[in-house]
Amino acid sequence: MxxxxxxxxxxxxxxxxxxxxxxxxxxxxxxxxxxxxxxxxxxxxxxxxxxxxxxxxxxxxxxxxxxxxxxxxxxxxxxxxxxxxxxxxxxxxxxxxxxxxxxxxxxxxxxxxxxxxxxxxxxxxxxxxxxxxxxxxxxxxxxxxxxxxxxxxxxxxxxxxxxxxxxxxxxxxxxxxxxxVEDYARLMESLFDFERIRGLFRGGFRMRFDAMHAITGPYAHTIFERMLGAPAGTVIHGTPLADFGGGHPDPNLTHAAELVRQLGRPEGPDFGAASDGDGDRNMIMGHGCFVTPSDSLAILAANATRVPAYRDGLRGVARSMPTSRAVDRVAHKLDIPCYETPTGWKFFGNLLDAGRITLCGEESFGTGSDHVREKDGLWAVLFWLNLLAVRGQSVAEIVNEHWLRFGRDVYTRHDYEGIDSDAAGTLMARLRDRLSTLIGQTIGRHAVSGADDFAYTDPVDGSHAAAQGVRLLLGDEARIVYRLSGTGTQGATLRLYIERLETRREYLQADAQKQLADLIALAGEIADIRGLTGRDAPDVIT
Missing domain, CATH: 3.40.120.10 (Alpha-D-Glucose-1,6-Bisphosphate, subunit A, domain 3)
Known part of the structure; x- marks a missing residue:
């Protein structure tokens, strides 16, 4: 009744x-x-x-x-x-x-x-x-x-x-x-070479996984420590808590500070990873080495055939518009399609359902494949472990070899959180009003070769999404993107994305913030971030 x-x-x-x-x-x-x-x-x-x-x-x-x-x-x-x-x-x-x-x-x-x-x-x-x-x-x-x-x-x-x-x-x-956990763990075992990964841990490989007192703790304990034989203590903050232990369950360099410290010590682990509140995001680190989500997607795509589930190759790849263009260069070399979509996994879902892509990812620490229709944090960590086991190299060595082959898309994201919603709306409106006048201008020492408000027509169902973020193209190698995030509940979050392609061997290892300093300053000036928001600096830098 x-x-x-x-x-x-x-x-x-x-x-x-x-x-x-x-x-x-x-x-x-x-x-x-x-x-x-x-x-x-x-x-x-x-x-x-x-x-x-x-x-x-x-x-x-x-x-x-x-x-x-x-x-x-x-x-x-x-x-x-x-x-x-x-x-x-x-x-x-x-x-x-x-x-x-x-x-x-x-x-x-x-x-x-x-x-x-x-x-x-x-x-x-x-x-x-x-x-x-x-x-x-x-x-x-x-x-x-x-x-x-x-x-x-x-x-x-x-x-x-x-x-x-x-x-x-x-x-x-x-x-x-x-x-x-049980069904998910079996699915992961069907995708990756668990025996090869066990060999890593038997050989003394050291890993830390930060579950951030969120959902992936039980999954990580089962998969990493019990199924793969990683030592007890590999998983930290592994008990889900209603308040996440007072922390912020966001796997980035700011909120996973303890993991970052451990990976930065001389005696630190070989590999580190973290996931978020609901387990769909991932952060990947090597000893003293942070892998941007954009680079991670590109590296996984370039090495996919080394993993059992993707041994036959990729049908295509996709990335969200704010994600760096690193995976585009891999797709070009592999001669497979690469799709640029708005932020939001539902756009990838159509491409996956239609069989157009195999791997996809967003710069907001989300990576996934056709095994599910969501981004998947632990899947990405297992992909990296499988890759490390097969290649027998460190994270840093794999990343450096990738940059030497494809170039490095030096990349950063600056988040201004909890800003006044009206101020954020004014900032974006002013940028959109200036788009047509910016093209062809030289601002500082940079020529604006393109400017638009990103729009997307879905190649599968024909649906259209407009006003997805303002893009400024500076020549063929640099890009600035402004976008308001929809994941917060208080005020607005302005996200600023900056990237520049670097192919000079002697500059591949340079610090991203220093290498992009001129573009960061330029991006702030163009949008008048300080004047409209009152913020002198972002809350989070990744």
Whole structure:
């Protein structure tokens, strides 16, 4: 027996590229979560009688939200919900599960790399039957429904034990609690040469993986320490905590500071990696060596045939527009297609489903392949381990050889977080207004050879995405990109991306910030970042 409850709409329930993210206190308002989930259910065709996946990154309010969502699923006629034990699931594991179990989709509870805890953020997104994020058409339909919703259907209150494996029943619906790691670990074992990687650790190879007290801890303990034989202690911060231990679960040089220190010591490990709140991002480091996400994608593409899953070669590659053009040079050498898309994994999903690409990535520490329809942090780490085992070289040696062969796209990203939204909007509007006048100008010692607001027409379904970021091309070798991020919940985040191709052997090892100093200053002047935002420096540099 289910009941229909009357409700009224809440403002602002528009899902972004990664679902709906708001402060925890917003989600905890009476009816707020119910309204959004019911809006999703009202827009997903074929939901009644179907199977749904459900889980999250363990952040504050995760367990309570799961109980509510289970009741809503039962009230809307879902036949089976598969839940990760303890309410835990990494985002790539949910994507894999949806595809494996032929589910109608899945609800992922995460705000990714945003802080957790009672004063932090919460998020929820729907992944469709292909395992990937909902299309823009679906998210817009969900938003439209959230603005008119007047009722939700829910089963009576009944606590479900999500900590015990097995099946239970809720108002006629089956709730299946499974180990969130087991199926994903088997998938990884099918893609990579685990025996070769075990040989690395038997030979004394030392690694540190920072799970940042987020979802990948259980996965990393199982895969690295138990299956691959890495010593105990290889995984640090491996217990998921509701507030991520007070840290910021974002795998970059700023927020993974302890890992960076360990890899920088003379006696430090040979290899280091980190992942984020929901397990879809990755940071790769060697001893004293940081690999930019853009370079990582390019290096994996250039070496893909050394790994079992990609031994037959790549159909194509794709990158988000702000990602450096390093992978473009690899694709050219391999004579395979390279697609430039807006930020957001759903754009890669269409290309993957159509069989046009095999590998893809974003500069925001996301890399993935056709094994799922999400970026996958642990997959990227295992790819690097497999590559290190096969090549028998250090991370630095592999990176340096790549630069010698393809050139180095010296690259940096500067994030200005939590700036005034109106100021950020004014900055972007002024840049767009100047686009036509910038082309052909010489600013400082740089000639502007091109300027546009990036737009994308999907080659698979013909959909069009406009206003995806302002690009300034400086000759054939340098680029400046300005873009507002949609992942924060407070104010706006301005992201500034700068790159320059370097082929001179004597400059390949130069510090990126020093090598790009003139372009960094120029980018700030063109956009008047200081004057419009009041910021003298970015909050995060990667």
């Amino acid at each position: 289910t009941e229909t409850c009357r409700t009224q709409p809440f403002d602002g329930q528009r899902p972004g590229t990664s679902g709906l993210r708001k402060p925890v206190k917003t989600f905890m308002q009476p009816r707020y979560l119910e309204n959004f989930v019911q809006s999703v259910f009202d827009c997903v065709e074929g939901l009644r009688g179907a199977t749904l996946a459900l889980g999250g990154d363990g952040r504050y309010y995760n367990r309570e939200a799961i109980q509510t969502i289970l009741r809503l699923a039962a009230g809307n006629g879902v036949a089976r919900v598969i839940v990760g034990r303890g309410g835990l699931f990494s985002t790539p594991a949910v994507s894999a599960l949806i595809r494996q179990r032929q589910a109608i989709g899945g609800l992922i509870l995460s705000a990714s790399h945003n802080p957790g805890g009672p004063a932090g953020d919460f998020g929820i997104k729907f992944n469709s039957a292909n395992g990937g994020p909902a299309t823009e058409a679906l998210t817009e339909a969900i938003y439209a429904r959230s603005r008119t919703i007047d009722r939700y259907c829910i089963a009576p209150a009944c606590h479900i034990d999500i900590d015990t494996l097995g099946e239970q029943t809720l108002a006629g619906m089956t709730v299946e609690v499974i180990d969130p």
